[in-house]
Amino acid sequence: KAGVTQTPRYLIKTRGQQVTLSCSPISGHRSVSWYQQTPGQGLQFLFEYFSETQRNKGNFPGRFSGRQFSNSRSEMNVSTLELGDSALYLCASSLGVLNEQFFGPGTRLTVL
Amino acid sequence: DQQVKQNSPSLSVQEGRISILNCDYTNSMFDYFLWYKKYPAEGPTFLISISSIKDKNEDGRFTVFLNKSAKHLSLHIVPSQPGDSAVYFCAALQGGSEKLVFGKGTKLTVNP
Numbered sequence: 259k260a261g262v263t264q265t266p267r268y269l270i271k272t273r274g275q276q277v278t279l280s281c282s283p284i285s286g287h288r289s290v291s292w293y294q295q296t297p298g299q300g301l302q303f304l305f306e307y308f309s310e311t312q313r314n315k316g317n318f319p320g321r322f323s324g325r326q327f328s329n330s331r332s333e334m335n336v337s338t339l340e341l342g343d344s345a346l347y348l349c350a351s352s353l354g355v356l357n358e359q360f361f362g363p364g365t366r367l368t369v370l
Numbered sequence: 371d372q373q374v375k376q377n378s379p380s381l382s383v384q385e386g387r388i389s390i391l392n393c394d395y396t397n398s399m400f401d402y403f404l405w406y407k408k409y410p411a412e413g414p415t416f417l418i419s420i421s422s423i424k425d426k427n428e429d430g431r432f433t434v435f436l437n438k439s440a441k442h443l444s445l446h447i448v449p450s451q452p453g454d455s456a457v458y459f460c461a462a463l464q465g466g467s468e469k470l471v472f473g474k475g476t477k478l479t480v481n482p
Contacts, residue, residue, distance in 0.1 A: 300472055
């Protein structure tokens with residue numbers, strides 16, 4: 259069974275731009291969560307989608323948004339990029355129970 | 371406000387000895403705890419978990435201990451192996467919430 263895939267793996271943007279990251283969950287998984295990992299803050303929860311609905315949201319500004327499609331694939335968008343948005347963005351999928359999440363390799367975003 | 375704290379950013383042990391990674395939490399509503407291991411350029415992988423109704427869970431070389439009164443959990447790796455060198459994240463889940471709260475991680479180095 260294929261694991262969680264994230265595209266692109268690496269991305270370089272400049273301040274003010276917007277970016278869209280993509281996540282394909284494990285087949286059959288309906289829950290997709292997004293996390294931001296930075297050296298200073300560790301792993302921070304962004305939001306979680308289940309069956310195309312956002313079930314929970316972390317403490318991030320409205321510039322961070324996401325969506326989930328009917329095939330459970332999810333996208334995360336960050337608008338008006340700031341230098342501090344440079345981070346590893348991780349996606350995780352599960353059948354619906356968060357104690358059984360499987361993570362993708364992440365997208366490394368660098369904002370210049 | 372960091373609800374899950376891993377106060378040691380790094381730990382170095384000799385191969386064959388015990389590795390003890392610590393984690394403290396502040397939210398008494400957390401009722402499920404997990405440990406993830408992360409290698410560079412990969413997403414975190416689930417290692418072991420424990421429910422708040424237990425005080426110990428063992429899986430091979432890995433044992434997690436939970437002290438609810440102290441709001442403290444620890445991961446023991448015995449014997450430690452060089453392949454265990456990775457960043458270890460402690461995470462907590464509150465029943466009814468769909469959001470995992472992670473610590474900042476501890477980088478474990480096992481020296482041959």
